[in-house]
Amino acid sequence: MSNPLLENFNTPFDTIPFRKIKNEHFLPAFIEGIRLAKEEIALLTESTEPATFENTVVALEASGNKVDLISNIFFNLNSAETSDDMQALAKDISPLLSEFSNDVMLNEALFKKVKLVYETADKTKLDEESLTLLEKTYKGFVRNGANLQEDKKERLRSIDKEISVLGQQYGENVLKETNAFSMEVADEKELDGLPDFVKEAAAETAKEKGKEGVWIFTLQYPSYIPFMTYSANRELRKKMFMAYGSRSFKGNEFDNQEVVKKLVQLRFERAQLLGYPTHAHFVLEERMAETPEKVNEFLTDILAISQPATLKDVEELTAYAKKLDGLDKIERWDFAYYSEKLKKEKYEVDDELLKPYFQLEKVIDGVFKVAEKLFGIHFVENKEIDRYHPEVLVYEVRNDKNELVAIFYADFFPREGKRGGAWMTVFRQQKKVNGEDKRPHISIVCSFTKPTKSTPSLLTSNEVQTLFHEFGHALHGMLAKGNYGSLSGTNVYWDFVELPSQILENWTLEKDCLDLFARHYKTGQAIPADLVQRLKESANFQAGYATTRQVAFGMLDMAYHGVDPSGIKDIGEFEKALFEKMEVLPQVKETNMSCQFSHIFNGGYSSGYYSYKWAEVLDADAFEFFKEKGIFNSEVAGKFKDNILSKGGSEHPMILYKKFRGREPDPKALLRRAGLLKK
Template structure:
């Protein structure tokens, strides 16, 4: 078997990735050959003797490099979900090659001239809305990436892009290495006081797997979150919290401070080179928000509404901790612990009491049932396709007519080669070519508590909403129904992409939906009504503080990327403190730094876009209000959502799509009302 397997049509069921047959050593030669092949496809477009048309230039360009895209998606998805030293090394080698190839396209003057010719004639071409969008996107893809620059400036752009691709990778590798490097071994059973039984058992199992005596805790979320939430030992909570908060900020070989400053400066230089004031001005031109001013106004308007509530909530929490344990000053490592205790007192709602009703398999089935009731989808677990790890579950998705809709991969548990957090990704996009609707391969990746010897995987309610969130992204990918791959599924404006995911979380709070899947894993008893009411009542618990936290991240992002002179920033920590000054509740922790592990904006695609979580909350609250009015499983509303949002990808302006679904622009009041920050 050679690397050529990556360059051929996969001889597999549904053309799925043949993971078990791909060796790490295949990637580099396959990438190089696929780049060569993609270049030849570009050359064929450029050298076409016929006059430029939409078909022979714009359409041809969108379908070019298909094999390269496929290899890239397999490789980089594994680099996030199942990486190793070899893959990371290849990533460092391949990223500059891909960056260079991307620049070879956008800086190809002859290709741009063909695109420009079609673009200038667009009013005479009688194009569909999707074709108009594609043409506009292709033209901007060139103009926004330097096609109109002089040769000298184009070279500068190439150098910047090459360097940025390396720095972003290094940033992520350092965060993963820091996460994996920390272990807290507890040998005294007294130090486990307060921890749930399942957490203790999982820590014991982890220690055993590493041939250690005692209980092992790490910075992986299923280990970290329960510890800081329930452990009575304040010093150990502090130890774990400081380790999590200081990732990339220890002045060691994994330090990210210099990398952050360099990324920010290079992004700014790139934006200036292209004629934009800042990186945020460049990014937001292609977002619903449009300008940094609009984002700042949006964040500050929410801040104004949330801050009084957050300040009061913090004061109450402080008093509660003082009365309970004589805590004079509440610290960051106390927040989750006392918030959980206060929540239990106010609502008699303990996450640990809820967990038996949220067995992972049942929650998965619940998400599938909701999708069936809303969108007529059917999920069948299959074992006929290849997996990249034994933990991965694989599903064939069909509609009520039995038509094949998509393949879904689901990967739920932490392991050393997998980054923290949760995400949805694509192994193969949907598109229509030669009359055939080629269906997508979608994956959701999470980090939930693994089953132990005595218990199945039982989710916290927060993990339940996380699963529904990623499943919402997956539906956006699976129900895609567009002609062109670059407009398919989640290829939408970044501040629109969270709508399908966040709207799905709402079903987790509804009795009608919970009764479908929230059954006790031992007795089969449906979740009691009083617990459902408590979940709903507690949904706005500390909403002011939660909102303030999200806004602080959005403001930090903008402080880095809407800055007109980032080269003046010399200290990451000092800059961060200034950005946080208006949203701070807890005392400063010298050892901690958010930016050095803020992967969303320094490794992922959220730079100048973190605000979009809150932006999408406005959309999702407004959208779900419509479902609530008509019934949460109302088929007409679900069809409107599917036809105007989920299936349309990036084929039209998102506000146009949203208004077609909703009949109006979204109103922030729906979010403020749901959050309890506005009197109902």
């Protein structure tokens, strides 16, 4: 059987021929790809030539290309267009890859050569990027057990395989629980408060499920968030909240409590094997924050300022709910509803007012224009390039010289085969091969409200920020100009990777930016200046509550990974004990964050969730620089492109940031922007 994954693609720009690829192609392709990679490494280790940076470190970097490509394709599809068959395949493939990775990292002959180069290479003859690759390669072996005794290496292999399987299981459980729930409403009176666009989308969902004359709401973001924000029916809000918050915490076949306990214990054991006190110590050695102590100090300092503001936010909202509807206390399923009403009353702005100005197609065009004005790149849709789903859009990205910069895939709407949320990912990383610059193939995946028969896809202001956020990540990948794929684009310290994404969100509150795309989808009228001003003023509404919530999630992550977790017997009680120190709303015992906290248990953010706040310091400080000079200032944009976006992980992020900003970031910039500190 011919296998398109193992053949030359012969497609425009070597893009992936998705329509030719079937599920049955993946496992044989992985097996063959791993075999080829092992041959490449055998040639490297058996060579009798003296080990050098080029013939050892660079050669190792260049090995396994086929495995990398197939992995990118498979796991991206497993997130964006999965099926039961694909999820079953993942359970076989993940341990294979884990074993292969360990075969490389625990290869004594290979490590011996890498170590020799690391200790003897003339580092004065290597540029900064090559020095970083050498350091990263050597540390990669050490941090993956190369110095361990044989019995401990075997235990490490076993742990890595089990962690890989458990992570997949965790994600599948959350997805299945999300898809399993739907709430059918037959009486339109029960939809009081919901805008027409929400009701229309719910009617469309019902039709898709073969039902007429009813409305169906799901736990997908575009359904769940608007319902919780606008529904005046408190009982139905509670029903939706309980369904969402109890995902994988019901003691059923999709329960994640035991998965969480096993994962944190295995991560701890792995760190101990490698000589680290905890998993967090292991992870943070390769982060800007460096240690769990620094992370906890960072989060505690923010909490000290945000918590008093949080109490005021909740007191204000409680008084408002009592005045409006006679509530003596607000519950968690009330918060979004009364917040939206209070925000509208205070600032005369809400998503119903804003959404008509945020038609998806125009927002896409707007973010493209921002990239053009800042970085001189242009986006041209190419309908000939294959895609993995009919809804996916594909663009050629070109510079002012009409040279190809990247291929860009964009996937905007929720599906049952797509996990919730939004993310940026890579199908092909930028790198240089035999002097040729291989340009990257980048993708963003979102879950926005679909268009209906009468209304185009209209975004909330938060969704506009989400699109700009993921596009910021995409720019980091698209504008990469490195030599080595493992240091290119978003392959940077985890607490630095959110800078390019989070800084771009700032443009969504600036009139000069909004004028590029924010036009009423019916009248074509530009968004009024006074509405933009009210939107901007409302941006810090309940900033204390939002900040404390993020800090709490960061602290939960560190509580699992910064200590010996063997004392954690009950996930619900453990989480409750931690959160009650910070929570200002009544806890709901049937719900649990840990069992659906995919970021840290299935998304690479373990011991790294704090990085959102860490990167907010960077982005707030960096955007102050843009504000000083002008948000489309070419000099500042050029510095950001040349020192941040194009450099990837070629140098330490603080060095890169100081080259851009001229100094280290000011930690108070974040609190100034959030209105929690006087300017």
